Amino acid sequence: xxxxxxxxxxxxxxxxxxxxxxxxxxxxxxxxxxxxxxxxxxxxxxxxxxxxxxxxxxxxxxxxxxxxxxxxxxxxxxxxxxxxxxxxxxxxxxxxxxxxxxxxxxxxxxxx
Amino acid sequence: xxxxxxxxxxxxxxxxxxxxxxxxxxxxxxxxxxxxxxxxxxxxxxxxxxxxxxxxxxxxxxxxxxxxxxxxxxxxxxxxxxxxxxxxxxxxxxxxxxxxxxxxxxxxxxxxxxxxxx
Numbered sequence: 001x002x003x004x005x006x007x008x009x010x011x012x013x014x015x016x017x018x019x020x021x022x023x024x025x026x027x028x029x030x031x032x033x034x035x036x037x038x039x040x041x042x043x044x045x046x047x048x049x050x051x052x053x054x055x056x057x058x059x060x061x062x063x064x065x066x067x068x069x070x071x072x073x074x075x076x077x078x079x080x081x082x083x084x085x086x087x088x089x090x091x092x093x094x095x096x097x098x099x100x101x102x103x104x105x106x107x108x109x110x111x112x
Numbered sequence: 113x114x115x116x117x118x119x120x121x122x123x124x125x126x127x128x129x130x131x132x133x134x135x136x137x138x139x140x141x142x143x144x145x146x147x148x149x150x151x152x153x154x155x156x157x158x159x160x161x162x163x164x165x166x167x168x169x170x171x172x173x174x175x176x177x178x179x180x181x182x183x184x185x186x187x188x189x190x191x192x193x194x195x196x197x198x199x200x201x202x203x204x205x206x207x208x209x210x211x212x213x214x215x216x217x218x219x220x221x222x223x224x225x226x227x228x229x230x
Contacts, residue, residue: 039215048222054215092157096216099171101159
């Protein structure tokens, strides 16, 4: 199985400041079609998880452009350019290249 | 709008069975793989199983192989998760998800809660 490792696991951020979450996979997530199957999900307190980013850097519908994704191969990053109070929650990376799909441990973003 | 509505959760004893259902609407059901993802209390997300559009391919996480069975009824736009020989560690919220063309889970239901008591 592909192992997904996130860091940090806890991320206190001052509103208006940037934030960055790292995700590393135990093997490349590039498919034979050339796409990388790396997603980011956001789970706000008490809510259902929602797709944030797919294929590394594509924002899901309705996601603000302060969120961006980057990386390649086995190293990926989710960035928030200016954190807002509504961004509080847990962020997960997930690989969808091969089953079983696997998630990172989650990064809890909190406001300082 | 895409809607996924789970049902069938509840409180059961160790070793018993439950059948979860997910009713889908707002999209062409037969165009998509479907998955189940679970979340134990206070824990992270765990992908459980998925099923191809025509039901011909199914995959499971190792911890549920031989105990859980995913299926779908395309005539009723529904996907199911039959859970047998339940264990305490199966306790959690079970989410029905739709797999996107380039993503794992592009839409999620609200979840159904399963509690397995020993």
